[in-house]
Amino acid sequence: MSVLTPEAGPQAIYRVNPVAKLGATAIISIALVLSIDWVSASVALACEAVLFLFAGLSPRRFLLRTLPVSAAALFGALTIVLYGRPSGTTYFEFLLINVSDGSIELAIATFLRVLAIGLPAVVLFVTVDPTDLADGLAQVLRLPSRFVLGALGGMRLIGLFIEDWKSLELARRARGIADRGRLRRFAGQAFALLVLSIRRGSKLATAMEARGFGAPGPRSWARQSRFGGREAVLLLIGAAVAALAVTASVATGNWNFIVGG
């Protein structure tokens, strides 16, 4: 299924360690989240737009994958336009709705900010292979391997969910209850899926244990998770984008710290 399988390709971005991708998005996100102003967000967005050209996604794929982010940005902005803190000239007022200069400015800033934080995350994560991510988390960040691999094993079962879901749908039609009550049926199917997955998860746990998983003693790694030059470069790029955005914002006097803002 297209949502779940990572993209693959020859560009360098695909071979970068997922932990570095995580780090880069973290840096940008933290920097941008600290302030709600349109300068930092737009500068970051501009830099990212340039970098996306090297991301290895076709324009169509890019638009498809980033649709949820764009939609969320729009709705977030809409909320702020209508209910943001009023300041400056008020254009429209009704009950609790208050559209003013201040709220419009905040809304634009919010819109750009969500895009600036969300787009690179989507682009980078779309190229992440879960097994590589697990390797990275366990070998580079030294998170406990039992948890990382247990989670990975559980995650793999996701692929089976879709097959099961289709069968569950057909079965409901065969049982005569597919005509009415879509929501109830959805809930029933979701529950059945949960039961089947927990059962499969328990069996998978037994299979993993039977192969020595969770036994005391050191573990070796068949695939090495490397954190080298390429990864450092990605982190630096992330840091540079963040720094540029923050500097531009502070320099133009637009920095608007969220706490106490």
Place this chain on the structure above:
Amino acid sequence: MQNTTISPIQSRRINFRWRVVDIVVASVLGVAASLIFFAWNQLYTPVTAPFEALLPGSQALFYGVWLFAGVLGGLIIRKPGAALYTEVVAATVSALLGAQWGGFLTIEAGLVQGLGAELVFLAFLYSSWRIGVVVLAGAGAGAAMAVNDLLLFFPGADTAFQAIYAVSAIVSGAVIAGLGSWFLAGALRKTGVLTRFASGRGAPTGA
């Protein structure tokens, strides 16, 4: 109870070490929850829009859906860190599926929300799993979510909005995540699929 012949000493000592089946099933719950999150991410806007229009901030009444992973995980697995872990897994997978707020912030939100539930379970020393505790854990997750969201996403909003949002989030957490998880865990227990967990035993089975 069926395990009356297990020696009393063993039944009193609660084993806090995670077994492999604990880790895998917690992960499965997290992944399953992330799918629900994903579906809800697509569907929630039209549902919450009227609430948002009438009483801004009240849209948070529906946000409890994003909190149930942690509460359910904690309730079923019953080990320290279960609520936190399940919510973080759910958030991480949801981020991988392309959630709106971008990978890092989605995971961070999961961390905070999971912590909200976890702290409640911790306060009861992971020994009490009654309905009151579960509802409280849901409320705790809701409170954590409110703090996180208001600080990061709505710093520009006015006080009325923030207050309504916070209260709605807590109520939503208590009802959807708390009560909802309670009944869901009960239904799961009846299907006999949780027999490897303490939460799955208690319903008598045939000899």
Place this chain on the structure above:
Amino acid sequence: MRASPPTPHDGDAPSVPGARHGGAPGVPGGVPGGSAVQARGWGWRHATRSSWAVEGLDLCIEPGERVLLLGASGAGKSTLMHALAGVLGGDEEGESAGELSVDGAAPESARGRVGLVLQDPDSQVVLARVGDDVAFGCENLGVPRDEIWTRVADALDAVGLDLPLRHPTSELSGGQKQRLALAGVLAMRPGLLLLDEPTANLDPGGVVEVRDAVERVLERTGATLVVVEHRVEVWWKLVDRVVVLAPGGGVLADGTPDEVLAREGAALAASGVWVPGHTPEPPVRRRHGAIEHVRTDGLAVARREGAVLHSGIDLRVRSGRCLAITGPNGAGKSTTGLTIAGLIRPAAGEVVAAGLAGALGTAPASWKSRELVSRIGTVFQDPEHQFVAATVREELAVGARAIGLDEAETAARIGGLLDRLRLRHLANANPFTLSGGEKRRLSVATVLVTRPALLVLDEPTFGQDARTWRELVAFLAELLDSGSSIVMVTHDADLVAALADEEFRMGPPA
């Protein structure tokens, strides 16, 4: 219950250099040979039950022996296998008695010495790529990286899985997945190989693949084998000893295959084991054929848009007659069955159900689901996909309510079916807690509540023991005699021989 990992010179156990890695250094592909199993008065009780699953078991298996473990359902075979692999769970999951050892040590500390392959192919795949999945066991044992990949190559070769290491595991067939699980176990170089119904969920091709792979492996490594299986014919030639467990404890029979067959053959067949030489007899039937229920004209079937699996299908299904759809995996048998049942839309051509439609249009796919359920009943391959209620009784009531029967009629029909399919004692149980055979009976019962004239069955005898098989065949024969028609999608040659009046053989996908 968890002992520390064994040091190379542990007590009386034969000194195995590099025991943690399960290989003798310096010897290419060197394996220490089979493991010995010893059980002395051993028993286990699950925490959720009050009776003991296994009690007072005395068993001794020599290194290199090949043992077939038989017994009625509930005799504790699976429990013993899980115990030998050290995965039964500790004190919080149950209680043990007596002693069980592998190579003189407790099974929990012999991880890596014992390899367990289970029944469900999908639940044993750990990682997304073939090579990674096979390497998983080695990683857990701390094998150095270079040696891991050598072992992976050897293991894949031993099971005959000739695929690139980066091949996605989700694209493997059932037989391939089981061989993958076997390879994953082999890479650990175990001395004891445990197979718990490894071929139950596979089609005939897959069964042969797995059996051949196991034979190759045993020849190469000389490991001890313990296999549990209903269909014993597959393993009969391979094993040199048969042990039959009695329900509730102890060994019922123990000896060479022929000895045990001679002594206990009839008893085993009665308890559900597919004993070679005890082939089931086809039931006696009257054959009708008067009314045509469904026919298909130039039907083309597809699971997804555009991926037509088979076209030009022309079939006739008549009352009192049974049509079997057979063919290899992936040919589109299930898809065809479900299309005839009105659950999937035809890609091209028509399904004409004139004999069933009554006042409706003739295409079942156009009927509403509550109109469908009283005319065509479908039983899915996995009964659990069909369960929608919390108790067996409610499950049966769902169909009745869907077609609007009143309370009295509903109760009468439910009562009748509960008795006929021997489910009365389970009326208040949750469907998910039933055993395999009971679930199958329940799924058939739920379909019959609405009294459809046509029944479509997808692999009805999958993974069933001989006793359930006989019951099901007798029951279906009765239904046919009463005027219903059946369309069966199946791999089971015995079933086709017993019931089918016509057979539609589908070739490999175009």
